[in-house]
Amino acid sequence: MSEDKTAAIVLSLEIDDPALADRLAALLGNVAGLRLAAPGEQAAATIVARDPRVSPADIALTQRELDVLALMAEGASNKMIARQLGISVHTVKFHVGSLLDKLDATGRTDAVAHAARRGVIEL
Amino acid sequence: MSEDKTAAIVLSLEIDDPALADRLAALLGNVAGLRLAAPGEQAAATIVARDPRVSPADIALTQRELDVLALMAEGASNKMIARQLGISVHTVKFHVGSLLDKLDATGRTDAVAHAARRGVIEL
DNA sequence: CGCGAAACTGGCCGGGTGGCCAGGATATGG
DNA sequence: CCATATCCTGGCCACCCGGCCAGTTTCGCG
Numbered sequence: 001m002s003e004d005k006t007a008a009i010v011l012s013l014e015i016d017d018p019a020l021a022d023r024l025a026a027l028l029g030n031v032a033g034l035r036l037a038a039p040g041e042q043a044a045a046t047i048v049a050r051d052p053r054v055s056p057a058d059i060a061l062t063q064r065e066l067d068v069l070a071l072m073a074e075g076a077s078n079k080m081i082a083r084q085l086g087i088s089v090h091t092v093k094f095h096v097g098s099l100l101d102k103l104d105a106t107g108r109t110d111a112v113a114h115a116a117r118r119g120v121i122e123l
Numbered sequence: 124m125s126e127d128k129t130a131a132i133v134l135s136l137e138i139d140d141p142a143l144a145d146r147l148a149a150l151l152g153n154v155a156g157l158r159l160a161a162p163g164e165q166a167a168a169t170i171v172a173r174d175p176r177v178s179p180a181d182i183a184l185t186q187r188e189l190d191v192l193a194l195m196a197e198g199a200s201n202k203m204i205a206r207q208l209g210i211s212v213h214t215v216k217f218h219v220g221s222l223l224d225k226l227d228a229t230g231r232t233d234a235v236a237h238a239a240r241r242g243v244i245e246l
Numbered sequence: 247c248g249c250g251a252a253a254c255t256g257g258c259c260g261g262g263t264g265g266c267c268a269g270g271a272t273a274t275g276g
Numbered sequence: 277c278c279a280t281a282t283c284c285t286g287g288c289c290a291c292c293c294g295g296c297c298a299g300t301t302t303c304g305c306g
Binding site: 095 | 251
């Protein structure tokens, strides 16, 4: 067999900072039992380090807007959101309108997608 | 200073498989220049390995449904999707209906959220 | 105290959405 | 050759959504 009991664990890298990527690659390259994935190769695990300067753009959403957004992401209709939060459908629409504005979205689906992309909510 | 020029890179682990987590932790613990994050500590990078048995549940979506789904995730209306794909609005609704069915969703927003959660699409 | 921001409510309405029905075109296989 | 499955299209219709108008209350800040 080509496999021994210490078969190398294959790691892939997804690192925005080139310097950090280099340091890690250099360090990990010398570790027995580990090896970095070839391009396109399926890895057992991935080392992720996203550039923090890319994401800190959190939008200024009010608490109520976050409430509405969370329920929207669950697929709730305005009516359901209203019931859930104990407010009227009109008020829900009001908040949804604000969300569409702040998130630069054309509709509730777009709003949820944008919010997820920006890390405002977690799917 | 407590920092030398070979300051350790802090890594955190998010690994579903306990065995793999142990092996990696053991291997990485002996590498100079690296160290694992303490609980709650902010890491420079994260090693991610999601249990493949949790996610391979890719739904059987047809090519057309994937087309429609992608455009839905962009916030496109049925009319826009129809124009984009060169098909009728009725057909778009037909595919949307199939998507709601297959994705267990109650509406297009829910469908996009579910699809994103299951990795069918990337936001 | 006055003022703005945030939250809440109402009515109205055009257009979008989703469910239902039925039908046609194209492949795949018995 | 006919049966079946998949994809595509149409009409119809109740309901939802988003945008518009206007109005009240509550809160914190200058």
